[in-house]
Amino acid sequence: MGDHFTRPEHGIIPALRWEEPPEGPVLVLLDQTRLPHEEVELVCTDVQALVGAIRSLAVRGAPLLGLAGAYGIALAAARGYDVEEAADLLAHARPTAVNLEYGVRRALRAYRQAAPEQAASAALTEARAVHVEDAAASRAMAEHGGHLLAELVTGGGYRILTHCNTGALVSGGEGTAFAVVLAAHRSGELRRLWVDETRPLLQGARLTAYEAARAGMPYTLLADNAAGSLFSAGEVDAVLVGADRIAADGATANKVGTYPLAVLARHHHVPFIVVAPTTTVDLTTPDGASIEVEQRSGSEVTDLAPSPLGTQAYNPAFDVTPPDLITAIVTENGVVSPVTAGGLAAVCG
Numbered sequence: 001m002g003d004h005f006t007r008p009e010h011g012i013i014p015a016l017r018w019e020e021p022p023e024g025p026v027l028v029l030l031d032q033t034r035l036p037h038e039e040v041e042l043v044c045t046d047v048q049a050l051v052g053a054i055r056s057l058a059v060r061g062a063p064l065l066g067l068a069g070a071y072g073i074a075l076a077a078a079r080g081y082d083v084e085e086a087a088d089l090l091a092h093a094r095p096t097a098v099n100l101e102y103g104v105r106r107a108l109r110a111y112r113q114a115a116p117e118q119a120a121s122a123a124l125t126e127a128r129a130v131h132v133e134d135a136a137a138s139r140a141m142a143e144h145g146g147h148l149l150a151e152l153v154t155g156g157g158y159r160i161l162t163h164c165n166t167g168a169l170v171s172g173g174e175g176t177a178f179a180v181v182l183a184a185h186r187s188g189e190l191r192r193l194w195v196d197e198t199r200p201l202l203q204g205a206r207l208t209a210y211e212a213a214r215a216g217m218p219y220t221l222l223a224d225n226a227a228g229s230l231f232s233a234g235e236v237d238a239v240l241v242g243a244d245r246i247a248a249d250g251a252t253a254n255k256v257g258t259y260p261l262a263v264l265a266r267h268h269h270v271p272f273i274v275v276a277p278t279t280t281v282d283l284t285t286p287d288g289a290s291i292e293v294e295q296r297s298g299s300e301v302t303d304l305a306p307s308p309l310g311t312q313a314y315n316p317a318f319d320v321t322p323p324d325l326i327t328a329i330v331t332e333n334g335v336v337s338p339v340t341a342g343g344l345a346a347v348c349g
């Protein structure tokens with residue numbers, strides 16, 4: 001795919017954009033299942049196509065799912081589809097990231113509150129507001145996260161371990177945890193970014209490595225199982241991860257493999273930092289046990305090249321880290337540390 005538009009400064013093609021060609025409005029998605037080898041865009045003209053892209057992780061990552069949900073309502077309204085039906089399909093496309101239902105709710109409320117002849121326009125305006133707010137949140141989290149790292153890590157430069165993918169591919173801006181890492185890199189404070197491959201879908205190996213390379217970062221990919229030896233060797237100064245849903249008590253759902261990192265970090269006295277916008281905090285979900293963890297097909301685990309293994313497999317897409325293992329949660333409104341229900345409610349207020 002040629003660059004028919006100028007790439008943003010961070011070099012990553014927009015993960016999602018709204019376009020209005022003569023034949024009608026469309027939602028253009030960078031197909032993340034094809035990265036890093038191919039930059040292919042999916043042009044969604046209906047909600048079913050968008051739901052399929054969400055379920056296949058062609059579009060993924062909590063904050064970006066919020067944008068997809070909101071623009072999905074705008075697309076349904078602009079093309080005269082049943083908006084209420086679209087809202088139900090979109091909100092239930094994936095269960096764990098609260099941002100998806102948040103984005104749907106924002107655009108749906110704007111649509112319902114507008115006069116019929118302005119409803120489609122109102123939904124699009126709200127989707128664009130969600131987009132702009134997420135980009136601003138990303139910038140603010142990068143700043144708050146940078147101050148926190150400066151407090152927690154002394155001695156010259158940061159060696160940061162991250163899991164899954166939390167950059168521009170999950171955001172209206174430069175991401176969540178990755179935006180903090182990017183800011184550290186730009187200020188010359190990043191010694192090393194350790195990138196967990198993040199089995200089974202390899203968001204780290206395929207997406208974070210792609211983003212780190214484009215940013216010119218000093219990064220090294222590792223098998224998820226190798227993280228423990230890095231901690232043991234004293235090679236990790238901090239762990240920075242994203243989130244898909246943060247419960248009212250601070251329990252955090254994130255890509256599977258996050259919880260073991262939190263346990264390792266605690267054992268090795270390494271700060272474990274969650275970076276997430278307040279749109280990822282769900283104060284109506286009381287605790288980690290109440291978070292629905294998406295169970296995906298075992299084939300994602302077993303269908304390895306060059307041939308499927310032909311066996312059953314357990315494949316939760318996320319796990320939940322309890323608040324007592326989290327050093328801090330960085331949001332656009334500030335840092336919660338220690339992680340308490342009161343502290344979380346205060347930044348979401």
Ligand SMILES: CSC[C@H]1O[C@H](OP(=O)(O)O)[C@H](O)[C@@H]1O
Pocket residue numbers: 057060061062063163164165166170176177203241242243244254255256317
């Ligand atoms: C900060 S949002 C990125 C978040 O979403 C990822 O999940 P998925 O790739 O399944 O959408 C992962 O949990 C990341 O931390």
